[in-house]
Amino acid sequence: MAQLTVSYNREGEKQTIDTRSKVLGEIVINHEGIPEDERGGTAKQLLASSALYCFCGALGKALETRGAEYDRITGTATLETGIDEKKRARVVGITLDVTVHMDEDFGFIFDRVEKIMKKGCLVTASLHEAFPMTYNLHLEED
Known part of the structure; x- marks a missing residue:
């Protein structure tokens, strides 16, 4: 079984997530100077970003493995929140809208x-x- 560890540190208004990754390094979330009513949503943004990043990466690899060439992949993640039966805030769904920009010759792939x-x-x-x-996937032919 694979394992991944990240660490978290908070000092005042600065929060740091150390991913221990050469690619991501440290993710710094600093609320200093940000009004209280504009601070929310960071964890939801990270979750939506993670879902979108993983999905687009897997999509790109799936296309490449089958010999398809694409110019780019673009997308958005829309995260929806609601309240559960115990009146707790919860994520109730994520919609990914992803477009692959590629030559029509690879449409069948x-x-x-x-x-x-x-x-x-x-x-x-x-x-x-x-x-x-x-998952809403779209093909935009170049």
Whole structure:
């Protein structure tokens, strides 16, 4: 079983997540000078970002593995919150809207990969039991 560890440190208004990664390094969240009513949502943004990043990475790899060439992949993640039966705030769904920009010659590969990706990636498939994930994939032919 694979394992990943990140660490967290808070000093005053500065919070640091050390990912221990050469790519990400430290993620610094600093509320200094930010009004109280504008500080919320950071964890939700990180969750939505993680889901979108993982999904787009898996999508790109799935296309490449099948020989498709694409110019770029763009996308957005929309996270929805609500209240559970115990009146606690909860994430109730994430919608990913992702577009692959590629030559129409690879459209048949996109169609096959789209079906596979409806099952999600490591991060999003892990969330399926917690709340609905919606995957909207689009092909924009160049």
